[in-house]
Amino acid sequence: GQQLNQSPQSMFIQExxxxxxxxxxxxxxxxxxxxxxxxxEGPVLLIALYKAGELTxxxxxxxxxxxxxxxxxxxxxxSIPSDVGIYFCAGxxxxxxxxxxxxxxxxxxxxxx
Amino acid sequence: EAQVTQNPRYLITVTxxxxxxxxxxxxxxxxxSWYRQDPGLGLRQIYYSMNVEVTDKGDVPEGxxxxxxxxxxxxxxxxxxxxxQTSLYFCASSPYVDHEQxxxxxxxxxxx
Numbered sequence: 248g249q250q251l252n253q254s255p256q257s258m259f260i261q262e263x264x265x266x267x268x269x270x271x272x273x274x275x276x277x278x279x280x281x282x283x284x285x286x287x288e289g290p291v292l293l294i295a296l297y298k299a300g301e302l303t304x305x306x307x308x309x310x311x312x313x314x315x316x317x318x319x320x321x322x323x324x325x326s327i328p329s330d331v332g333i334y335f336c337a338g339x340x341x342x343x344x345x346x347x348x349x350x351x352x353x354x355x356x357x358x359x360x
Numbered sequence: 361e362a363q364v365t366q367n368p369r370y371l372i373t374v375t376x377x378x379x380x381x382x383x384x385x386x387x388x389x390x391x392x393s394w395y396r397q398d399p400g401l402g403l404r405q406i407y408y409s410m411n412v413e414v415t416d417k418g419d420v421p422e423g424x425x426x427x428x429x430x431x432x433x434x435x436x437x438x439x440x441x442x443x444x445q446t447s448l449y450f451c452a453s454s455p456y457v458d459h460e461q462x463x464x465x466x467x468x469x470x471x472x
Contacts, residue, residue: 253402280460289364289450289463290403335402339458346410346457347418348393350403 253336253351261359266323268334268354275316276338276349281308284353285332293334294321326358362387364464366451372470373441381436381467383451391454392434393418393461394426396447403450409434410457441471 253270260266270279278297282290294305296312296319303310309322319336336351364385373379385392393408395418405418409428423445425437434453438445448468452461 251402278458282463287466289452289466292460292462295460337403341458346391346408348405348461349419350395352400352402 251336251338251349251351253354255354256352257355257357259357259359260326262326262328264326266326266330266356267320268336269318269320270336270338270351271318272338272349273317274340276340277316278339279310279312279319280337280339280348281310281319281321282335282337282350283332284335290335323356326356328358328360331356331358362462364451364453364462366449366464366467368467369465370468372472374472375442376440379438379441379469381438381449381451381469383434383436383464384432385434385453385462386432387453387455387462388431389453389462390431390456391459391461392428393452394424394434394436395450395452396420396445397450397466398447406436406449441469443471445469446471 280295281293284290294310299316300314301312307324333353333355335353339348367382390411394406395403397403404420406424407426409415450466451464454461
């Protein structure tokens with residue numbers, strides 16, 4: 248299957264700092280998604296990107312769909328303690344009647360006061 | 361409340377004993393999917409369904425079966441579970457393919 252390289256694997260930052268994480272793929276996707284997962288819960292969608300070059304914001308979160316369709320990044324500005332969790336990128340590729348969602352391995356974010 | 365539900369949330373079983381994990385959504389979504397989550401590997405898709413009676417393999421389908429007889433339900437069946445199927449399983453649904461997916465709370469399965 249397709250491989251998604253997500254980096255960094257983990258981050259330890261202080262409250263108020265900005266965060267940046269990214270995903271790269273060996274092949275293209277039609278859609279890029281960013282999810283956050285907290286302990287004991289399923290992933291929750293943060294941002295969805297549908298077009299190459301698209302830049303989308305959701306509060307303090309900003310994500311972009313790379314123009315090559317093989318990468319995406321997520322920025323979090325002015326981090327707060329509740330930003331703690333694991334962030335996953337996911338690429339979706341539709342080919343005919345098939346549609347697969349491939350996830351990155353996640354970025355674990357820790358925020359210290 | 362719009363949601364995806366899974367049952368059971370936790371299950372410990374023995375090798376070879378058939379089990380089913382249920383998934384149900386109340387949002388009239390067409391697309392449903394199963395994932396397993398393992399440390400260091402992220403989430404990997406097991407099977408997905410584009411609509412009733414339409415299912416297809418994901419990236420790691422071996423050892424699993426699914427069915428989609430009704431739009432709201434998408435059970436995951438392990439006919440003969442093995443220890444390498446110990447994992448955290450998530451069901452997800454979306455209104456249609458290409459739309460963002462909404463995840464259930466997860467089922468933690470241990471096979472001894």
